[in-house]
Structures are given as C-alpha cells and as structure tokens.
Amino acid sequence: MNRIKQLSIFVENKTGQITDVTTLLSNNGLSIKSINLVDSSDFGLLRVIVDDEKKAKEILDENGISLKITDVFAVEIDDHVGSFNDVVTTLSTNNINIEYTYTVSNTKNGAFIFKVNPIEFDKVTQILEEKNIKILKGI
C-alpha cells in the first residue's frame, strides 16, 4: 500500500508555537504538503505532511519539539457529489475504523487523508481498489 508518512507534532497552547515549527521547516527548505491542527484546552497536535519526513524529524528533534511519525493514506478526491461518502462507506461496511480524517487541497483535485490501524492497510488497499477509488502515492 502507498503509505504516507505524517508528522504529529506536539504544540503547547501558547502564542508562537506553530510559528516555531513552521519556521524551522521552511528555514531548512522543507515543503509542507498539508497541515492540520487539532487542539484541546491545554495543548494541540499539529499534523503535517512534508516532502522529507526524516529530515524534518531530525530538525525538530534537535530543537526539542516532540513528534511522532504516523502512517496514513491519501485518497484522490474524485470531483462528484458524495465522493467522500463513497470512501467512508466502503471502509465502514468493511469494519475499518477511521481514527481521523482531513482534506488537503494542493494536489489537482485535492485529497482525503485517513488514519486507520496500520494492520488494516492491505485490506483497505484491496477494498478501495475494488471500488475504483484511487490511493495516492504521495501528495
């Protein structure tokens, strides 16, 4: 399966935390392909996909920023009503639990990012192919 490496970066809930991360990435020539922030009252997680996750991890580690690399997959958005629904319905009828999902819009038509249990990846590839839903190699 075409896995995409996503960085989940811990951010404290205070001004300038996101800037600290994005400045480090851009100063080191890393391109941010997608960015998604979830937060609680105390802290947040910044989910980022970059063109070189190993280099990004090195740089963030060096600068004392906590992160975890997580495998996710991306599905091309087919521009018709109900395209997202097609994907999630296929997953749920096959008992695949979606931990979280978000959209990115920098590919031609954009993409849906999904996080599921990695042991389900092969099954996901198979069931989506059966439905002619395209899993992207990268975004």
Add this chain to the structure above:
Amino acid sequence: MIWNEIESSRREDIEKLQLSRLKDTVDRVYTLTPFYKEKFNTLGLRPEDITTLEDVRKLPFTTKKDLRAHYPFGLFTVPMSEIVRIHSSSGTTGKPTVVGYTKADMDIWDEVMARVYTMAGASSEDIVHNGYGYGLFTGGLGFHNGAEKVGATIIPASGGMTDRQLMLMKDFGATILAATPSFSLHMAEVAKKAGPNYLKDYKLKAGVFGAEPTSKGLKKEVSEAWGIDYHEVYGLSEIIGPGVACSCKESDLLHVFEDHFLFEIIDSKTGEAVPDGKRGELVITSLTKQALPLLRYRTGDITSIIKEPCKCGRTTARMESIVGRADDMLIISGVNVYPSQIEHVIANTEGVTLNYQIIADKKGHLDKLEIHVEVSDEIMSDSLGEMAIIKKTIQSALLNNLYINANVVLVQPRSIARSEGKAVRIVDKRKDNE
C-alpha cells in the same frame, strides 16, 4: 494570662527539669527501642554518658526516613494496648509517617495546646471556631483538644465549605479562629462580599494559625482582614502535632514549650551547634513523650532561637517564625510534599522517568500547584485523547498518593529551565510575591 507557671520559671529551673527529663527519655529509648539501642552501641554511647544538657549533642539524630523505615509502629516504645490515638502524615506510595499517643501523651498535647489558647487570650468564656481539617492530620484534633482543655466552647467545623463556615462563625458568635492562614484569608475575602462593614457580623478577637509557612505580609493581611490578634503556632506530628511553640501578644517570636521539647539549632550540613540568635536547622528531642519519644529529630525547618525573657512574663526560649527548609520540601495547603515523591508518582504512573518541574503559586490566597511534564518519545502520541489521558492519570495518581491537587501541564522536551545542566525542579512563585 499564662496557663502554666513553668512558662515563667527561672531558666535554671527549666533547664534542671529538662536535664532530668532528657535522662529519663534516653533511658527509655535505650531500653525499649532496639533502633536506638543499636545506634547507641554503634556510637559507643551509654545512657549514663548524658550528664548535662549539652550532652544532647552526643545523641544520634533521627530523621523522617527512620520513621518510614519502621512503618507503621516500629519505633513505638509501648504495646498497642497503651496507644490511644494514631495520626499520620501523607506519604509517598502509601507509606506515610505514623505517630502514636498514649493517654499520658494526649494529656501533654492538651496541656501545650491549652498554653497556646491561653496565649491567644482564650478562656471558658470563648467560642473557638476550628477550621482545621479533622482526620489523620494532627491539625484538626490538636486544635480541638486544647480548646476543650481551657474550657472554651469548641465548634469542630473542619475544612472547606467557606460559606457555611462563615455562617456558623456569625451565628455562633465565634471569638477565636483556628485555621490555616491561607484558609483564614480566603474566608475573609468571601466575608468581604457582604460589604465594607462585614466585620460587624463577627465577634472574633484572636486567631491561632499554623501548619504552613507564612510571610509577615500574609500574617498582617489575616490580622487586618479579621481585625484580630495573630498568634502563630508551630508544631509537627512527629513531635506531637501543633503545640510545640506559639507566639504571644507581645512578640512575633514563638515561645517554645521547653519543658516538653528540647530545641537545638544546628548547621544542617555539618551537624554542629549554631549559637543562639543564628539561623540553622531546628532539631527537637522529645522530653516527655511516652509512645514515640524521638531523639534529635531533624525537622528540616530553618529558624533561630533566643533565650531572653519576654515582655509577656514568659521566660521560655523563643524561636523565629520558620524562614525556610533545609531540604526541598514544599508545603502545599498544609500538605508536605517532596519533589522526589512527585517524581516517584510520575515514574510509577507512566513507567518512564519524565522530566518535570513543580510550580507552586497562589490563586487568590490559596496554594495552587502546577506540574510541567516534558513530552518524551515514550509518551508522545498521535492521539489527542491519549495525551489527555496521560495528563489525567498523573493528576489522579498525585491526588491518591500524595493528597495534592495539581494541574499537570504537558510541555515540549527541554523546555524546562536548566541550571548548570540540571533541571530546575521547583519554582516557588509564592516566595517571589511576598
């Protein structure tokens, strides 16, 4: 008023009594406690070597660790049939410091607390509102018994429920307040909401305050907010509880009840005696305790003593209000906490040693504790929910093991300040604000 004439006796009489009681105590622990007998033997010391008060310096020290090592009743010198009361402090991983009292010990405790109340001007005419927590903590019952002893009417209100406490104080016409300084001030803040003339509803004239280190500023605030005399009470459960020393109307220094407690001030690093008037670690030897007599107990509290007679007529030695700690113990709302205990709880909860910092501060007049925990690779997760659970788990472990309410804040690795390469474990902002 002075409760017991010993408080104003000639110094040589007090010291004579101290020496005879010291000898009795030394005989007692040597005969009855294997722990002390062994220590004496190691030092090549015999009870008869103690012939003057200065000889107390030959005796071995006792520490909180010794009490924990003999948990729960290992250092008691009497069978349990003679123990009538147990108190205990909070402890790490469920091993608190346990103390016991015989009937005679309870009488002594009542006696010294009666002296405290008398110093505060209390008599059988008074109504004492006791806002110390009742339970294993010595505060509640310690302040309770002494009030009964002087014949006052005691209102055992215990801690919490501020509005209800204020109602009781008004309706019952309390004249003496017993509570922690921070809670007293908190109650005053709430009482003030009734308007500028709120004091007309209360009959308070004095308060007996203790259990937490208190700045001069806070004492003044409590005293002014309630329009009362402030009497500071010093004590610790290992020695008896509250009632080891108390300040009178004439001075800020605390009169030591020397006929029951022998004070020394030492250099906490070398163990050497420090002259009168100079600060050092307070070391106390029980002179009359039956169930749990301790020799040279290291309190960890930094203070000084002087022996000049006081204007109030008392001749007993007086100690300065505690100015600090020889170790890194923190007192949070009356509960003693060591950073190592917090570290222990975090390590046990998460299975890894996490870098942390303790930040003590005030919210209004109440203590507030924040614990910053650095997010390491081991606890980093892609799930917000899992990270929130880590925070909650540490919080409830701290509450269950150490009885402290702390807000755990997850922070970036290496964000905790370092000093010479070592993480700064404690930031006590309460001190900065004084």
